[in-house]
Amino acid sequence: MSRFLTAEASILSPYTPGEQPQDQQYVKLNTNESPFPPSPRVVKAISKGEIQRLNLYPDPDCTKLVTALANYYDLKSENIVLGNGSDEILAFAFRAFCGKGKPVAYSDITYGFYKVWAKLYDLESIVVPLRDGFELNVDDYMDLDATIVIANPNAPTGRQIPIADIQRLLEKDPDRVVIVDEAYIDFGGESCLPLLYRYDNLLIVQTMSKSRSLAGGRVGYGLGSPALISDITRIKYSFNPYNLNRLSIAAGVAAVEDDTYFKACTGSVMAVRSWTVSALEELGFTVVPSVANFIFATHDTKPAKELYQTLKSEGVLVRWFDAPKIDNHCRITIGSMEQMEILVETLERILEGE
Amino acid sequence: MSRFLTAEASILSPYTPGEQPQDQQYVKLNTNESPFPPSPRVVKAISKGEIQRLNLYPDPDCTKLVTALANYYDLKSENIVLGNGSDEILAFAFRAFCGKGKPVAYSDITYGFYKVWAKLYDLESIVVPLRDGFELNVDDYMDLDATIVIANPNAPTGRQIPIADIQRLLEKDPDRVVIVDEAYIDFGGESCLPLLYRYDNLLIVQTMSKSRSLAGGRVGYGLGSPALISDITRIKYSFNPYNLNRLSIAAGVAAVEDDTYFKACTGSVMAVRSWTVSALEELGFTVVPSVANFIFATHDTKPAKELYQTLKSEGVLVRWFDAPKIDNHCRITIGSMEQMEILVETLERILEGE
Incomplete structure (x- = not known):
């Protein structure tokens, strides 16, 4: 120091x-x-021609990757924002939706970065203990006046909660953002995606690091209502608009397309x-x-x-x-x-x- | 919103x-x-084997790239920190060295992102007008109790100031950080690098976007005293430690080595x-x-x-x-x-x- x-x-x-x-x-x-x-398509997508265009800036809106994800999840472009890994999207979301008078709430045993970002932004943290057997009970969050972050499935436990529970949280207070960190959703978990069009206070964060073999490529994304996504984009453009490099965009498109x-x-x-x-x-x-x-x-x-x-x-x-x-x-x-x-x-x- | x-x-x-x-x-x-x-060596470095390892996280310390830069500039590893473009390093530096009671000072005509980061971190900005002919006169900064950011050469003017002027700023107040944004230094400008070992309050920020044809690869870096660099690393590890993807690290190494x-x-x-x-x-x-x-x-x-x-x-x-x-x-x-x-x-x- x-x-x-x-x-x-x-x-x-x-x-x-x-x-x-x-x-x-x-x-x-x-x-x-x-x-x-990663998928053989990823290897093909990072072609010599693509590498030779590295002298040009990437598209800061990552249009091609947004379009690929929109097709895959049956969403609109306005529902999607790309990050340099899902960590960056989470960091942007903390900055956008927490602050003075708006604490962040998360469980005592969960992804260790939540408390780091809370300190980075000088946020009040409400740390909610898990119940026995590392069970997360949403009743413990129901009355909190805070932005809620839930890793589902949770890390490092691997346990998930049903999306009906997330839905109860979303409905209880429509003015409260619920961030569901679905980094590990693709291995048998139940995604909150079906709730996306019904609740504009839901932000889902996913990553290509695990299920799409791109940890080294740093591709994460936020899915949410157009208003939530535009808020995160506002932070992105206030921090580092060119946050995804050209090759990661190309790799991401190829990975999504190889279902x-x-x-x-x-x-x-x-x-x-x-x-x-x-x-x-x-x-x-x-x-x-x-x-x-x-x-x-x-x-x-x-x-x-x-x-x-x-x-x-x-x-x-x-x-x-x-x-x-x-x-x-x-x-x-x-x-x-x-x-x-x-x-x-x-x-x-x-x-x-x- | x-x-x-x-x-x-x-x-x-x-x-x-x-x-x-x-x-x-x-x-x-x-x-x-x-x-x-980019250099043909970059094309070669992003090999099929390298792409096939994208399932693994990158080295968050970017050791290979740090080593390549240390060799190139004749510095030690502790003098170097890597960013997802120089924008990210600048954003980290603003967060580390400006805050309550420590405003940030920059000129009225310069890189437009400085004022954006100042707002992002709710900093007091001291905006110093350039003189006639877009001339930056360091006398105007001499007595400021602030972290000073100077783009040298300046954008969008292309004008540079002599490093003797930067030296005067560094010496005037050894407890004040001077950030020299050398994004455009490699086209005939005079870098502050020779001052690095003499002034521990100097942070130089450079990028591979322009002179090394890697705008699409997002590789920027900060050069400074070990203490300054460890401060920026502290912010990096509080925000997004895996900020450089594997292919950008490989591209950066190859680009530096092809002088x-x-x-x-x-x-x-x-x-x-x-x-x-x-x-x-x-x-x-x-x-x-x-x-x-x-x-x-x-x-x-x-x-x-x-x-x-x-x-x-x-x-x-x-x-x-x-x-x-x-x-x-x-x-x-x-x-x-x-x-x-x-x-x-x-x-x-x-x-x-x-």
Whole structure:
């Protein structure tokens, strides 16, 4: 920290991303990446010609990608805004819809970035504890005069709530924005998308990082009523209008258009998830019911921190959070069948060595 | 604007980027892009293998690109931070070094985004008028208790100030950050880089958008003392840590490493600039002395707005700003020789038609 940093900035608590070892020597199950490369159409879309046009600015409105998403979700262009990853859309939404007299509410166990953005914008946070079994009960949010952010399915637990619950929240106070972070929705979860035309206070945030194998391409988007989307666009144009580069736009279009590949990848993750849950349960784990591309597991006898450390030393990276209530769980990304077999074999070896 | 937008966000005045027609039917001299494709090494660097790894997150620290830049500028890693274009670095710097009791100072005629970020962060702005002939005199900034932002060379004028002037500003108050926006430095300007090790209150911001033909790739960076850089990194990790995608990192490395191509491109722009200035002067233009990849020109008789409009109808896009003091100038990007010949021929036709 320099002596130049303002007091406002010195109180920030930056986010800690999962480890990203650049040597790739690990079986990497710690940051919820897809085990599959992007669609072959993405490889084709990033053509030599496209690369040679990098001297030109991208379209700040990302028209082609907006159109592709509008076709895919049966929405209008005005319902869609693109971000440099869904993190950027969430950051813009916090800036647009929270402020003085308008706190942000989120649960005590959820995506760790919500509290970071709350500090970034000096917002009052209402932190709502999950109930037993990491259950989110919307009754706990019903009367809050706040912008509500819900990760559905939740991270790092993988649990989802029914969209009827979101609907109750939306109806209870039509002047309150509900942000549903659907980063992990494509692995069997139920999206709020059908509610979009009925509630203008709903903002859905999705990403191509997980289900469309584009974590390295940074493509996220917000879906909502035209008024909400124009608000986010206002923030985008006050911060960094050219937020998506040309190649990410091209990659995004190709990824959305290859629905067969998308279904194959997400289908595989769901099948491998079932297998992994069974295998872990046989090894004495309790696994939170997950509709995400990760599972949240605790072992009957072996502490999670020790498991994380031993797995790491054996070449398998999972994520462990040093935080109350969840520090005896590991979050394990669902990778390929081969990766999960290595995980299970390694766990067997570790647990036998007890 | 929705009824959900906070009062703080409703007062924002978003930036208006230059027109980006996506049909590319224009001779496009309005957004200071390079007329050259990126280095052939960039095309090679964005390989099929690299694209197939887009399922993995990028390195948030952009280690490879930081290393390449450190080698190029003879700096240490701790002196460098990467952004999604230099706009993002500037936005982070405003957030880090300006706030309550610490206004931001910039000139009345300069990059239009400074005032937008000032509003985004609710900062007090000290707007310092340029002197006659668009001259920036650092004496006007000497006694300001503010974070100072200077575009050098300035946009949209193309004028530069000597680094001895920047040095005077840095020395006058060592507790004041001076941000030098060197987006256009590579076309004959004098960079502040030699001052970097001597003044820990200097932040230099550069971009690969212009001189390295990567406007579509979004690669900008801040250079400064380790403490300043760690402050900006703090903001980055509080906003969007994965701000550079994998392909932009790869493109940036390749672009920095191809110095021969860089020198050929920037050399061409400088030569074509000289030719264009002479040609325009013969047509009755007065051109502000420029060390950038654009020129700022006014005609003796023909109003700039009319010139801009007529040029556009003839298929040549230049930039005209509807703002006091500069609304009788056009900003014209230096393109290829062929493009500038078309510009000059078109102007001849327009002016003959008087």
